[in-house]
Amino acid sequence: MGPAGEVLWDVALPASPSRLPGATMAGFADRGRTPAGLRLIPPPAVTLALVFGPGTVVLSGAAGRGSVVAGLGFGTTRVRQAADFSCVQVRLPPAVAGAVLGVRPAELGGAFVALDDLWGRDAARLAERLSETSSWDERFALTDAVLARRAEAGPAADPEVAWAWRRLVRTRGLVRVERLASEVGWSRKRLWSRFQAQIGLPPKRAARLVRFDHAVHRLVAGQEAAFVAADAGYADQSHLHRDVRAFTGITPATVAGEPFLTVDDVAWPSSR
Template sequence: MTPTGSGGGDPAAWDVARPRRPGRVAGADMAGFGVPGRLAGGLRVVPHPAVMLVLEVGACRAVVDDGAGRRHRGSVVAGPGFGDGGAVRAWGSQVECVQVRLSPVVARAVLGVSPVDVAGGMAVLDDLWGRDAARVREQLGEASSWEERFALTDALLARRCDVRSSVDPEVARAWDRIVACRGLVRIGALADELGWSRKRLWSRFHAQIGMPPKRAAQLVRFDHAAHRLVAGEGAARVASEGGYFDQSHLHRDVMAFTGLTPATVAGEPFLTIDDTAWPAPERTPDRGPVSRPGQFPAGGGGFTATPLKNV
């Protein structure tokens, strides 16, 4: 659940930090956000193909309006595609948090909750972890730097991580294939590649990832298209190279996921800092971004690790 929208100061003034070293849990990536002032008008939540763990820091508690009339306070876990339709918003003042993007392949092992349990929605961390959630918040609040917060979060994820795989190996391979192909994969061909029937792939994938494989491919494809739009590429080119039938198809897909037109999505403030908070995976000269196994798409290039402000 990456913060977006106006208010809370110019996103250029946000405190955005990245860990200096990779974490111990494969398929988990984190960033720190400090948003000064008040989030006037709320921050739009744009869908992403990952399970989001948002750990609040400090005395100020954010509120998430899920678009269905329910408001959730405190640290949360959100399923892949959370924010679909563009109605989900976050509110608060002087917000600070550590946000973890988890591959759906490892989410259950790390969090003790399956993507299925929060598919398309969210859960308050207090309800899932009980008193542990309050202890984590207190520890993060006492940390004196982003690096210390990242170290605490990394230790937490490693401690909670189950040694068993959370999904079938074939499901993990299917997810990795969808990510590596940026969503441009035929589900029937994917089933054949795994040696499964299409029905079996649909059933197992949906039960363990939280959405059908076709929907996962659409979400991954949208994520890449959105970042290309923000990078300044024209909608016609993004559509033709991104697996859409035409520009109208891209328009409909972006509208369905965000409630916004492609031109408006290209100006979303959260996407302007996404490449800083979530640097792209490795790139090859001829193939572009390549995700590691068990991971998920990320934004563009860039790397930032900043000290905490006013701590």
């Protein structure tokens, strides 16, 4: 959705869940209305955008015009140019992403990276195959098969790290790091080190991102900031304001109308 409820993209969803645990997909087709300057808001996932077809998308701070990947908490990024593009967007749990991408999320540095730089010619081949495929169901099946095959050969995260990430998500970022460490049988220092290296953020900041995601979607749904702050575990409304600013660069009142967020209930219903 855009200003005044304008539909910016056609959205398609897969009929079946991904073979990769926790991974979700959605298909986007531009209606020629994606505005330059569109702000991208970081989800609690590694984001893979497989761009195909004749159109282009150019992001601030990202090289090239094709498919991109971004680690957790990628910061304030905007669309510089977009025209008649289609893409399969995949949200990967960070504990799974390292195996799929061939590099740990920490190596992405919280920035958008051209998929060509990670996969070489395989990125272009996948884009070509997606362009040649006639239906979204086939595109989702193709994407899932490629990602599942890559996941089998890539580096797996420690089971303790994967469990700690899932626990953060289930508790909406409200579990303390000390408790996480105790539950996996590690010292706080060991959990911090392994988690940072394999997930891409230290546990405390990852918890902030998960909590922010929950809170910001409550704001999009029209709930009052004071209520959201209390319910999401913030110390007060000012604390919520600071976190929204830190992850988006804008205020809670402004973020509630961002198109990148308002489409989430359609594109990612299972995560709401």
